[in-house]
Amino acid sequence: MTTAVVTGLGVVAPNGLGIEEFWKSTLDGRSGIAAITRFDASEYGAELAGQVTDFEAAWPTPAKLLPQTDVSTRFALAAAEWALSDAAVDPSALVDYDMGVVTANAFGGFEFTHRELSKLWSKGGQHVSVYESFAWFYAVNTGQISIRHGLRGPSKALVAEQAGGLDAIGHARRTLRDGTGLVVTGGVDSALDPWGWASQLSGGRVSPTAYRPFDVHANGYLPGEGGAILVVEDVDAARRRGVGRIYGEIAGYATTFDPAPGSPRPPGLRRAVELALADAGLAPGDVDVVFADAAGVPELDRQEAEAIAGVFGPSGVPVTAPKTLTGRLYSGGGPLDVVAALLSVRDGVIPATAGVVDLPDDHPIDLVRGEPRYRTVSNALVLARGKWGFNAAIVVRAHNG
Structure with missing residues (x-):
């Protein structure tokens, strides 16, 4: 069976551009959360978010784009x-139809389309950009990456919320197993314009004060923007092109749905964990860390803690949520956690969960807080849950080949 390995990582996060800046910030506990500066959010009832700053200095957008x-x-x-540069991939040196793209997106081009709609309403249709025909579309990230790098193989675009990014990586692994040699995958989101912000607040889960999952004072999450893109390859294909470094394997993947509200059946997260571990051929005792979804909503936090404790035993595995430093990035959140998990494997360290101070007395998980925890990490589990009950779980494993 095909072994899917990760050979390249690319990060755009509120607390760092590029993997090393992001990782140093994460281990140092440097937050990217601040008051929104792109518009006046003071009258919205919440104004804290994870914003990406200094982006154009790090990656000047080509004029034609x-x-x-x-x-x-x-x-x-x-x-x-x-990510392609990190993997030392020259797409022009490979077969174009043997390279695909699978990305996830929750919002589409929110800021772009709202600007164009404002022109439509205030000035008329003749002032609307012709690029509105695709710039708003959820598939545009997959399409633009494919066009820019000549990746013409099997490609997909998934429309999903927080769990969508993990689902994209799972689909990328399936694409490799179907015979494609390399897939660029992950997720990125941004919706920090006034309308995008209003749409996020309308969900009722955004905190007006702080993001502190599993804390007794948890009252919601803080949104953010950005995400991560990974290069995943069939290990044999990677070796044929002389790959110099492998971060790890995508060893297990599973998704489930929660039952309908009012159902006597339990939430589906625990089942997703069990299926992902089975897919990876691992027992619970083989897992060294869990990167939690960490919703910041008390009921959802309790459900996740119970699911983790149910599989691994009370305080049976270290649990962390570095996303408290970036906010929840929707489809970008899961891939960013996968990057953190792979870097944990690389460096033998589990990042701490910032901002969580008071845990319930009956708290059933070993939440890493305060300082990073240094230990060997061979297998890491990453969890994500989307609104309306979509659960995803991915196991990343150290590659010893």
């Missing part, structure tokens, strides 16, 4: 370019 791309697509293009 500026009028046709939303900020989220620019993030995706930058992360893809960095």
Whole structure:
């Protein structure tokens, strides 16, 4: 069976551009959360978010792309370019139909389309950009990455929320197993314009004060923007091109759905964990760390803690949620956690969960807080849950081949 290995990583995150800046910030506990600066959010009831700053200095958008791309697509293009460079992939030296793209997106080109709609309403249709025909579309990140790098193989675009990014990576692994040699995959999101912000607040889960999952004072999450793109390859194909470094394997993957509200059946997260471990051929005792979804909503936090404790035993495995430093990035959140998990494997360290102070007395998980925990990490589990009950779980494993 095909072994899917990760050979390149690209990160655009509120607390760092590029994998090393992001990782240093994560281990140092440096937050990218701040008051929104792109518009006056003081009257919205919440104004804290994870914003990506200094992006143009790190990746100047080519002039021809500026009028046709939303900020989220620019993030995706930058992360893809960095990931391909990190993997030392020259697409022109490989077969174009043997390279695909699978990305996830929750918002589409929110800021772009709202700007164009404002022109439509205030000035008339003749003032609307012709690029509105695709810049808003959920598939545009997959398309733009494919066009820019000549990746003409099997490709997909998934429309999903927080769990969508993990689902994209799972689909990428399936694409490798179907015979494609290399897939660029992950997720990126951004919706920090006024309308995008209003849409996020309308869900009722955004905190007006802080993001502190599993804390007794948890009252919601803080949104963010950005995400991560990965290069995943069939290990044999990677070796044929002389790959110099492998971060790890995508060893297990599973998704489940929660039952309908009012159902006597339990939430589906625990089942997703069990299926992902079975897919990876691992027992619970083989897992060294869990990167939690960490919703920041008390009921959802309790459900996740119970699912983790149910599989691994009370405080049976270290649990962390570095996303408290970036906010929840929707389809970008899961891939960014996968990057953190792979770097944990590489460096033998589990990052701490920032901002969580008071845990319930009956808290059933070993949440890493305060300082990073240094230990060997061979297998890591990454969890994500989307609104309306979509659960995803991925196991990453150290590659010893």
